[in-house]
Every structure is written in structure tokens, then in C-alpha cells.
Amino acid sequence: MKNFSNYTDYDKKDNLHFESKAVHGALGTEPLTGAVSMPIFQAVTYRHPALGESTGFAYSRLENPTRQELERTMAILEGGIKAFAFSSGQAANMAVFSLLNPGDHVLLSDDIYGGTFRIIGDVFGKYGIEHTYVEMDDLDAVKAAIKPNTKMFFVETPTNPMMKVADIQALSEIAKSVGALMVVDNTFLTPYFQNPLKLGADIVTHSSTKYLGGHNDTLSGIVVVKDNEEIAEKIHVHIKSHGSQLAPMDCWLLLRGIKTLPVRMDRHNENAKKVAEWLRTQPKVKKFTMLDLRITKIMRQPSNRREALEV
Ligand SMILES: Cc1ncc(COP(=O)(O)O)c(C=O)c1O
DSSP states (O other), X not given: OOXXXXXXXXXXXXXXXXXXXXXXXXXXXXXXXXXXXXXXXXXXXXOOSSTTOOOSOSBTTTOXXXXXXXXXXXXXXXXXXXXXXXXXXXXXXXXXXXXXXXXXXXXXXXXXXXXXXXXXXXXXXXXXXXXXXXXXXXXXHXXXXXXXXXXXXXXXXXXXXXXXXXXXXXXXXXHHHTTOEEEEEOTTTHHHHOOTTTTTOSEEEEETTTTTTOSSOOOOEEEEEOSOHHHHHHHHHHHHHHTOBOXXXXXXXXXXXXXXXXXXXXXXXXXXXXXXXXHHTOTTOOOOOOOOHHHHHHTTSGGGHHHHHHO
């Protein structure tokens, strides 16, 4: 593993397996001391070495070394150019919806998380942003819901709570054809099981409070931008203006959680399968919903998308 001597250069680790990327992060070791766990930089203001010179850090609302390591790690895991760490999943989604202008229209998954439902209805509704809920697994319904002012598809897949699955690649193609941004809330599958940016999405969001953190101790959110520098800059302006970034201690907790993401996700899958098999034998259980485990595995390969959805 390469040791870096400053915070600017880092390794995207393209040749490593997902598991190794999750463990090693971006810098891997802290450049000044060689600490293999990125320290918690509990600092706000940074002294410049000289007039006109900077260490790359000035004020923690703008950049913080621990947050930067987390953001770069998430950009690496999701395959985007830039990631941003927020104080909650709600704050992350607020930043994404802030890309819209008054008069714009957004299509959302009909079974979306309740908090997202509130953001778009109660908060952005009064700023003149229109929205329509649609069954994202029904591509004809999606096409029918598009309006001339549709600027974003906001897709949660699988949805919370009913685990409805959408075809990210097909939806991305439709979104692109009408010039709309394709956003995927990847909270439930995480980049370990699903890579929306590789399937054509422009932006990924997370409530990293869930599987990424993994220990129920850190409220947090992530936004990852695939390749559009202009969008990344807009999110950057949003986070530094709103002050909704994640605190250094929480960034460190999340970095620590991410190191064990692959092993935890595999175990979640095994456990869910056992619970499902038990539920299937219970006479009082009429119906239960779970994401088919074969789908989640296959969804990592974009080329297998159609077969996956037919399982
Ligand atoms: C799919 C999904 N997105 C976003 C959120 C909001 O995240 P947070 O609770 O971290 O603000 C949640 C929370 O449960 C969620 O399940």
C-alpha cells in the first residue's frame, strides 16, 4: 500500500477488490504520522504555513481531513468523482433536491421513505417544485408521468418499506432521453450489492445511518456524484452554505463501520434468508416481502440486469 506524504494525492485503488477498498479507504494511512486509522481531526480552523500558502484546509465547514477521507472512500466505493458527507440522510437528500429550481418537476418512487416524502411535499412544495409519485417498476407508467418540466427521477430501490425493486439502467436511459437527472437512494443495498452509477445513475444518496455505519450509533448521510463537475460544485456550495456536513467524530465512526461492510452485508443476507424460510413455514403469516437474495447478488453486474429482475 502506497504511503502518501500529503492530503492531496490519494489512490482510487481501481485494481483492488471491493473488500480491500472498504478497508483501506482513500489515503489508507494518515500521511504525517502513518497512523493506519485516520485520526479524528477535531479542529475547525487551520493555520496557513505562510501568506498565500495553504495546507489544503482552512475551516472545517469547508474541508476537514477526517471528512475528506470518508468522502473520498465513498466516492471510490460508489465509483463517482466526488462524495459529500452530511449530518443525516435527510440532509443529503435536501442537498440533492436543492439542485432543482422553482417550476421544475420530479418523479419519485411511490413507496419512498417517509422523510423523503416530507422533504419534497412539505419543504420543496412551497418553493414551487412539483412532484409525482410513480411505480418505478412500471416503465410505461414512468414514461406517462413525465412532463415537459421533469428535471429529476428520484428512485429508491429497493424501497423502504415495501422492498419494491426498480430497473436502474432502464430508468436511467429514460431519464437521459428527457434530460432529467437520475438519482438513486442506495441506502438498503449499499455499494456492496448495487452500483447505481455503473448502471447509469448520475447521483447516489445514502442514509449511511443504516448499513454503511452498521452500529446504530451515527446519524449520517452521503451524496456521491458520478462524473458531472458542475453538479458536484453545486452540492459543495450547498453543504458549505447550509453547514449540514458530518462532524469529524461521526466521520471516523462511519469510516470504521465501512471497513466491515462486506462481511456484515453477507451475514445480513444469510440471516434474512433464514428468517424468510422460517416465516414461510408459519401458518399465521399470510404474506411477507423481502428482496430476493439472487437479485441482489446479480445486480452488481450491469449486463445481468434483465435476468435479475425476472428472478
Ligand atoms: C431509504 C432511506 N432514505 C433516507 C433516510 C433518511 O435518513 P436519516 O434517518 O439518516 O436522516 C432513511 C431513513 O430511514 C431511509 O430509510
